[in-house]
Amino acid sequence: MxxxxxxxxxxxxxxxxxxxxxxxRYCYRYCGHQALAEELAQDTFVRVYQAAPGYLxxxxxxxxxxxxxxxxxxxxxRRPHYRHQFESLDPAPDSQGDLPRREIxxxxxxxxxxxxxxxxxxxxxxxxxxQLSGEQRAALLLRVDQxxxxxxxxxxxxxxxxxxxxxxxxxxxxxxxxxxAYFGEQT
Amino acid sequence: xxxxxxxxxxxxxxxDQALPAPEARRLRDHLQACAACRGxxxxxxxxxxxxxxxxxxxxxxxxxxxxxxxVAQLPEERGRSTWxxxxxxxxxxxxxxxxxxxxxxxxxxxxxxxxxxxxxxxxLAENVELLNxxxxxxxxxxxxxxxxxxxxxxxx
Numbered sequence: 001m002x003x004x005x006x007x008x009x010x011x012x013x014x015x016x017x018x019x020x021x022x023x024x025r026y027c028y029r030y031c032g033h034q035a036l037a038e039e040l041a042q043d044t045f046v047r048v049y050q051a052a053p054g055y056l057x058x059x060x061x062x063x064x065x066x067x068x069x070x071x072x073x074x075x076x077x078r079r080p081h082y083r084h085q086f087e088s089l090d091p092a093p094d095s096q097g098d099l100p101r102r103e104i105x106x107x108x109x110x111x112x113x114x115x116x117x118x119x120x121x122x123x124x125x126x127x128x129x130x131q132l133s134g135e136q137r138a139a140l141l142l143r144v145d146q147x148x149x150x151x152x153x154x155x156x157x158x159x160x161x162x163x164x165x166x167x168x169x170x171x172x173x174x175x176x177x178x179x180x181a182y183f184g185e186q187t
Numbered sequence: 188x189x190x191x192x193x194x195x196x197x198x199x200x201x202x203d204q205a206l207p208a209p210e211a212r213r214l215r216d217h218l219q220a221c222a223a224c225r226g227x228x229x230x231x232x233x234x235x236x237x238x239x240x241x242x243x244x245x246x247x248x249x250x251x252x253x254x255x256x257x258v259a260q261l262p263e264e265r266g267r268s269t270w271x272x273x274x275x276x277x278x279x280x281x282x283x284x285x286x287x288x289x290x291x292x293x294x295x296x297x298x299x300x301x302x303x304x305x306x307x308x309x310x311l312a313e314n315v316e317l318l319n320x321x322x323x324x325x326x327x328x329x330x331x332x333x334x335x336x337x338x339x340x341x342x343x
Contacts, residue, residue: 169199175234
């Protein structure tokens with residue numbers, strides 16, 4: 001980032017290539033809609049690009065990057081039209097995205113019930129996330145999916161560590177309740 | 188679960204290894220004896236796993252092109268900002284040095300009044316060219332003692 005600040009455009013290209021997939025995944029898990037997730041991810045990197053002249057390495061770049069992504073997602077959530085967009089949730093076109101295609105085909109052919117179960121679980125999880133507040137959603141994803149510490153999440157959300165602990169706990173509890181029927185009495 | 192059981196909030200923080208060591212140890216000991224709390228912890232773990240297992244998405248073919256298109260539409264602020272930032276960042280150290288120099292000069296002058304020029308010296312300094320032309324500087328002593336110089340002539 002410092003190289004880009006000094007004018008090395010190639011440095012920004014490398015940052016973009018390295019972080020675009022995880023940022024896109026974060027935005028998608030936040031909003032549950034591919035087209036919107038792509039817009040949010042693009043807006044995140046546009047902000048990074050614009051912020052370069054004033055960039056100061058006060059924290060790890062990754063912490064700062066996800067702070068920007070979280071702000072972009074939170075701002076989107078606050079827009080009046082957001083709720084409608086999330087309610088018209090589409091399943092991801094490539095919902096088994098990380099598997100190679102031949103494995104997807106084999107999996108679908110031999111275990112259609114398993115695929116159905118998996119899709120049902122994914123719908124439940126997306127639905128549960130949709131019930132969370134913007135900050136609960138962000139705190140839970142940053143902790144569980146991105147493995148940030150409570151302290152780092154506090155910096156990203158402008159909250160204390162105790163507040164982060166509470167946000168994560170409430171998010172987890174709602175997710176657990178939504179999945180309780182799926183997982184059975186154990187939850 | 189009973190009154191000796193930890194709160195759900197603590198179990199959640201334990202899952203994140205975010206409890207202080209003594210509390211984590213106490214909770215771990217409690218989990219060994221309490222099936223209900225073990226069930227709570229397992230439920231939270233399953234919720235986390237379900238979240239992690241959500242599939243990723245493959246960017247659409249136009250994702251990168253759309254991003255670079257947005258960048259291309261940005262005003263040319265990076266160049267101006269860099270110049271502006273240099274200017275704005277540059278005047279501050281200069282101002283600081285100037286103020287510091289002024290303070291040092293004020294302290295030196297206050298401590299050494301002789302350093303302040305007298306009125307006569309200021310007059311001479313301001314009028315040195317004029318005085319050179321009139322050659323009065325060289326004859327200043329003569330002028331100052333003109334009375335004494337003239338008196339013997341008049342008497343003679």
